[in-house]
Each structure stands twice: as C-alpha cells, then as structure tokens.
Amino acid sequence: MEKEAVLCNCSAVENAQSSQEVVVGFEGAEPGGLAELLADHAGEITVVRAKGFEAFEFGTELLVVLGPTVVIQLASIIKTHLKTSRRVRIKVDGVEIEGVTADKALEVLKEIQAGRTPEV
Amino acid sequence: MDHNLVHRYLSQARIGGDLAAIASPITEAYESTFAEVKRGLRFGNGSFPDLFLAYTPEARVETLEIGGDQMIVYDQYLGQSFNRLNDFALAEWPQSYVIQWGFKHLAVALAGFGDTDAAGAALLCSQVWPVEGRPYERSRELRPGRSMVTAIQEHFVLAHECVHAAIAGRAGEVMGPEVSEMIDEVAAFLDAYEPDLQAFNELMIRDEMRAVQALSEDKRGNLDDLEELLRTRREKGAAAQDRSVAEMLARNPGLREELLCDQVAASFVVAKFSKHGADLPTILASILHGFHNLTSLNLIRGIARKWCGRSHDSDLDSVVVRKGIWRTVMREFEAPPELSEEVHERFVEITELHARTVGDHFVFILPYEFDRLMAKMGSEKFDRESTLDAIRAIASQATEMPAVPDLG
Numbered sequence: 001m002e003k004e005a006v007l008c009n010c011s012a013v014e015n016a017q018s019s020q021e022v023v024v025g026f027e028g029a030e031p032g033g034l035a036e037l038l039a040d041h042a043g044e045i046t047v048v049r050a051k052g053f054e055a056f057e058f059g060t061e062l063l064v065v066l067g068p069t070v071v072i073q074l075a076s077i078i079k080t081h082l083k084t085s086r087r088v089r090i091k092v093d094g095v096e097i098e099g100v101t102a103d104k105a106l107e108v109l110k111e112i113q114a115g116r117t118p119e120v
Numbered sequence: 121m122d123h124n125l126v127h128r129y130l131s132q133a134r135i136g137g138d139l140a141a142i143a144s145p146i147t148e149a150y151e152s153t154f155a156e157v158k159r160g161l162r163f164g165n166g167s168f169p170d171l172f173l174a175y176t177p178e179a180r181v182e183t184l185e186i187g188g189d190q191m192i193v194y195d196q197y198l199g200q201s202f203n204r205l206n207d208f209a210l211a212e213w214p215q216s217y218v219i220q221w222g223f224k225h226l227a228v229a230l231a232g233f234g235d236t237d238a239a240g241a242a243l244l245c246s247q248v249w250p251v252e253g254r255p256y257e258r259s260r261e262l263r264p265g266r267s268m269v270t271a272i273q274e275h276f277v278l279a280h281e282c283v284h285a286a287i288a289g290r291a292g293e294v295m296g297p298e299v300s301e302m303i304d305e306v307a308a309f310l311d312a313y314e315p316d317l318q319a320f321n322e323l324m325i326r327d328e329m330r331a332v333q334a335l336s337e338d339k340r341g342n343l344d345d346l347e348e349l350l351r352t353r354r355e356k357g358a359a360a361q362d363r364s365v366a367e368m369l370a371r372n373p374g375l376r377e378e379l380l381c382d383q384v385a386a387s388f389v390v391a392k393f394s395k396h397g398a399d400l401p402t403i404l405a406s407i408l409h410g411f412h413n414l415t416s417l418n419l420i421r422g423i424a425r426k427w428c429g430r431s432h433d434s435d436l437d438s439v440v441v442r443k444g445i446w447r448t449v450m451r452e453f454e455a456p457p458e459l460s461e462e463v464h465e466r467f468v469e470i471t472e473l474h475a476r477t478v479g480d481h482f483v484f485i486l487p488y489e490f491d492r493l494m495a496k497m498g499s500e501k502f503d504r505e506s507t508l509d510a511i512r513a514i515a516s517q518a519t520e521m522p523a524v525p526d527l528g
Contacts, residue, residue: 023132049185056374094135
C-alpha cells in the first residue's frame, strides 16, 4: 500500500462498526451511476440532499449501510466523480476520512466495511 | 419524515451527531418559536418542513431533503453559542475567556477532521487556559437585552431556512398572500439592485479601520502596520473585488436565493420583535451581530481546516459576502430614509464591538496560540501531562500580542 493513502488516525471508525454506516458526500452535480446504484441496493442507501445555513446550494449525500456488494459499486461511482475533479467526502461517526483518492476508494470502503481503520 | 433516519444520518455526518435535544422547556421554546415562524410566514400545515432539534458540538443548522420531504435540523448548541458570543461582546469579557471558549470549538473541528491529537490538546486548553476577571455583574445586568439579541438571531436563522422552503414552492399552495407579496417585492428589489460597489468597498475599509483603531493602545502599538496593510490591500484589490462581488451576484443563483431569504427573514424578525418593543436599528444590528457570530465560528473551523490541510473547504467567504451585501441592502430596503443613517451607525458600532471583543481574538490570537502549542508539542502524540506542560509554557506569555501577520 502507498504511503500517501494515510487516511485516518482516529478510533471513530472502529466505533461505528455496529451499523457499518457511512455518509458519502458528492461535491457538485449528482454523481453519475446513482440511479443504478439505488436500483441495485434500494434498502441499503438513502439519498439525503443537505444544505447548511452558510451554503449556497444543496449537496448530494448518501447514507449507506456498507455491505460487500454495495462497496464495489459505490467505489466505482466515487472513482468516476473524483476523476472529474470534484471532491467526495466520506464521514464515519462525524469524522471526515482524509485522502480518499480514485485509486484508494475501494480499499477505504472495504476497510470500513470490515470494521478496520483505513490505513497504509 | 422518519426521525430515526435523521438520527442515523446525523450520527455519521456530525461529531456527537446522535445527540438529539432532550425534551425540556428549552426544546419546547424552540418548537414554539418554529410554530411562530410558521404562523408569521402564514404557512398552513401543507408540506411545510418539519423541525428536528439536535444538540451537537458542531452547532450547525441545515436543511435536509429525504424522499421529497424536508426537515430543518436546528442545533440547540448554535443558539447557546450565539448567546455566549453575544455575552462576550456585550459585556466585554476579557480576551482569555474568549480564547478558552475558542479552543473548545477548535477541538470539535479538529476532531471532525480526524486529528485526535490536536483535538485533545485544544480540548485540554479549553479546560485549563488561565482566565481572569470574569465580568459577572455586567454580564448579569445585560442579560435581558442579551437574551433578546440571541432570540432575534435564532428567529432569523429559523426564518431564513423556512423561506427557502417557501421559495422552493413546497408550501406555495398554503403560503399566505402577504408572504408571497413580500417575496415578490424583495425579489424585484434584488433584480433591480445594482450594488454601489465603490461605496461597499469604502464601507468595508472604514469598518476595518475603525476596528483596528478600537483596539487598546498597547495592542494597537503592535498593529500600526496592519492598518496600512489593510488599506493597501483593499485599494489594490478593489477592482478585482468589484468584479468578484458583481459576478457572484450575477452568476450564482444560490447566492441570490440566500440574499432573498436573508431579506425576507429579516422582515419577519423586524415585524415580530417590533411588537415586543424593540426598535428597528436594534433588531437589524442584532441580526448583523448574528452574522458576525457565524463568521467567528467559521473562522475557528478555518483554523482546524488549515491545520489539517483542508483550507479549500471554507464557508467563510460565503458568509462574509452575504453579510456585506446584506447590510448595504438592508439599509436601503428595510430602513425608512430617516432611520437609514442610524441603522448604519448601529451596524458600525456592533461591528467594532464584535471585532474588538471577539472577532480579532479568533483572527489573530487563537491561531497564534494554537500554532505555538502545536510547535511545543512537536510530533508527540497527545499526552495529558506533556500537553499541560506545553500549555503552561505558552500561557505564561499569552498576554503578548503576536507579530503582525503577513496578509499578502
């Protein structure tokens, strides 16, 4: 594993594993492939459009119960979104995971899904 | 909307996000305020958004949309933070208390970025930072007035979020004609509004200068160069800023809607609190004070963002731009001509007071002390005893002002 993919040094990730849920936020337009993701994993994903008092626009966030199959499809969507230079945030227990890259998205999600802190 | 779903979302999206506000007379007061806003905006029950009262250390208000339903998440801790910041300013608390409080919010922001070592150090600072001269008497004397200021700010924030729902047409079919007309009126005003950007810049320069001049002599001595720096930066950047503000208004429909909501919410708050005997300049100045408080909270989050290498994510610019435009528009739209100058003076007064008692501490002192603390700690993991040693070392020199920062 590469050194630059150090992701999170907190214990929050471990603490969240009873539900294995994450919030994935997509900057800008709705991510491509979302409709298919929702169709395939209807019970595991909730789309939340959120706008803070200071923000100008709603953002698309997904509340996801991480399972083995959703992880692969979600990682693919994250990867595509990141390649268009728009950011993706993954939060667990209120902690934003740092360093989510296109190459590491799947690895990060798998680590969280397996109940481990993503790290190199 | 399913409250359990909101719980689950907040649990992952926020530090301490699973903390719902516990039913109490305070939460009942929020429910009542929300109902009042709803009545004031003449909404029926229709598809008006629900209210979810949270109590999280992040002190954030947001609107969530899930499955076509909207929910306004109001964080009780935001109101508490407003109240504390208002008290700091109005009762002119010593700098040390403000810094101590700032460290607490800094710890939350750092934890949200996953830096538990820095968060632990900041949290410890918030517990042991040496403070002195708490102004109990003055704070108590000013409490009734401060409570009203806080109430105005909280009503404004809630009303602002509700107006978004109205504009989205969600409650259009049940929205009363008065509010509908008000929205049309403000929209027409904004459409025709051509901001006097030269005047806007002059106003900003004057406020910044006054804020600097309002510093005590010993502090100002270290900041003489800052005054010149601010002026030069403003003047050099004036043309670019003119374009920037004009472009933001013209090209960003989101900003236009924010301004629209700010104006309508202000009109609602003015109508409500005028009935309770508050005068127009006081109400508008209290709202501006609320904007200053939000700026301060964003400044603290900005320190954490910078430390954690996430500076690109700041909401600070949007708050500052909105605040700047709001105050110029408000003078023209809300205040009758005979009160316009008084409103302006009150705006300047509260801006000076906030800068001197709160804002400058978070711009200059808090990041400086935090940087010193982290430098003392080096690359050590958080350890209570060694962190206490570091805090003792920096706190012993904490009354000195830092050198003038490079503002570029």
